[in-house]
Amino acid sequence: MRIAVLKGGDSLERGVSLRSAARIELALTGLGHEAVPVEPGPALVGRLREDRPDLAFVALRGGGEDGTVQELLEILEIPYTGPPAAACARCADRILAKHELRAAGVATPDWFALGEAAFRELGAADALGELEQRLGFPLMVKPSHGGSSLGVGLASSWFEVPAALVSAFVYDERVLLERFVAGAELTVGLLGGEVLGTVEQGVAEVASAAYEALGCAGFAQIALIASGDGPQTIELDPAPDLGESGALPRAAAAAGIGFEQLIGRIVELALSPAGA
């Protein structure tokens, strides 16, 4: 098969994307496919029309995971790996994702979302006192969009909230302030709807419910915290790091699925009608 590996771009996570893509290309070649590296840019649509790949492997990060490229691939009728465009858009927006999770009854820490305009034009800073009562300290401050941990900060007192907000607003106009949940940080990989590796049943159930709630398909990586009140979903990554240190490939390896096999399965899932 001729598979276009979409990678790089000018996002802040270009490096992560390129490292993932390098391994993916090797695996695809090892599986007997023709891997064609493609960088997004103004010529992307023309390039894809000309190349006519049988499949697009989306290895983009930060900008490649918000559904934009997936929408284009749908217009061009090129099948692609990973969750559908709508699920990507939901996962990439932390605030939207939390609303969807809460609506579906999936446990996620309490939060409030605020836009920069609320502070600049509506005096939102005056409401921070109420936020303290509702969320307590410490609390997490995160940009709504943005991969890895860019712009994510922990504020342990009021003094630290404004600085954390300044950092978060670098990456997005909207930020969320989220209750800090103490507990072990867990990363769960799902492949075709199945939880990878040995994961405690309660955690696996919450992870699967989160995957369903956001309409994921193919594969995704879910970050949770094992709190005293049960596992809490923090966020879903529809385009996880598939590089050497990525959590999803490591979870697959622990489950006895080698990297090449993992990539093969992701390709199969992308081409299966259900995409499950």
Add this chain to the structure above:
Amino acid sequence: MEETPHRRRAPTSTRDVERYAGLFAARTGVMRSSAMRDLMAITARPEVISLAGGLPDTSTFPAGAFAAQMTRIAQESTAEALQYGPTEGFAETVDCILEVMGAEGMLPDPDDVIVTTGGQQAIDLIAKTLVDPGDVVICEAPTYPGAVPVFCSYQAETIQIDCDQDGMKIDELETVLARLDGEGRGPKFIYSVPSFQNPAGVTMSLERRRRLVELARRRELLVVEDNPYGLLRFGGEPLPPLYQLDGGDFVIYVGTLSKILSPGIRLGWAVAPPPVMEKIVLGKQASDLCSSTLTQHFVREYFGEGRWREYIAELVEIYRGRRDTMLEALGDHFPAQATWTEPEGGLFIWATLPEYIDTGDLLARALREDVAFVPGQAAYVDESRGRSSMRLNFSGVSDGEIREGVRRIGKAIAEQIELYGALTGEQEAVPEPARGDTAAEEEDAADVLPFRKAGEGSA
């Protein structure tokens, strides 16, 4: 060039990759890439004005002279210039090195000198010779960002000693040494860039130089003096290098031609006492046998013409102008709350912003304006430090780029300060931070170097 068909290597399989990964030494585990390094990679885009580099200006080197020198080498020494050379370097190269060191008052024994592939290799060879995993290495805070990966790759425990405008704080060094004594440990060496430090641009005072050298002698400790910029002084009185004060018993010296001639020729050197040198030579044999003989021939030709001092004087004029341009631009475009160093030489200015600004995040913002700098955290082993500082380079960029680059960074900072004001401005529930009182803020923030604001003069 003859057309050679490219031989594409047979595709590496995933299994190969995993097999290699199983072979990697433990030390490669501390050589991971970080989000910050990914950000720095983006600064290489051609449209970005990069104040992040550490490049000297090589554009003014006279092309005609370069052509004549290389022609003479070809006409007179082709066979030798294309051959291997001695590990220690050619005696003629060492003579040139002695001339350069002599210009700063140092008179080492030529047998104590080894020619290396850049100053970076000298640092690597010294660490290779002295450091076992878990050994303590002491350096300045902030320190040369290129030294951090060297110490990490030999799995050293690196302890950083704060600097102020007079360089490394020797009192703090003594406290740390006493603590280590109590633990029955001691550092393998103390690494310092005493003149026009990279990244802070500060110079160690004469008094502290004397104290450091005396302390090293009293405790029989090694000091590694890295002095790439010593001859690039724009103002003030020259200070004796540590090596000169010590006489070379407890100071290992690292020099380079990178900043006073060319980094492309990759020629540096180390000067060490004979027992240490013996091991360094063995280390270099294992690393690369010898430094480039071709560029050593070029250096011999270049120094033979006797114009090297004038060339440095020209560079000093260029850099002085660019430093002044940058200082002026900082005054015009950086906020009142910012402080920065006023280097008397070298290539860098270190600026410190209000502590609520994280320069890693600021870089992400600045890259959208196509301008880059080095976030302060790159100069610390503990990456939670240096978060509100940045290193700005003025030597490798034109005056116009300096002005425009600083303007763009200043604009991004102004936005963040304004936002911070909106976030803290008119609420009663939130206690006011100590903003507006810069002096108090500086004392409170552990990582804010107490540099005076430019123009306030010094005591």
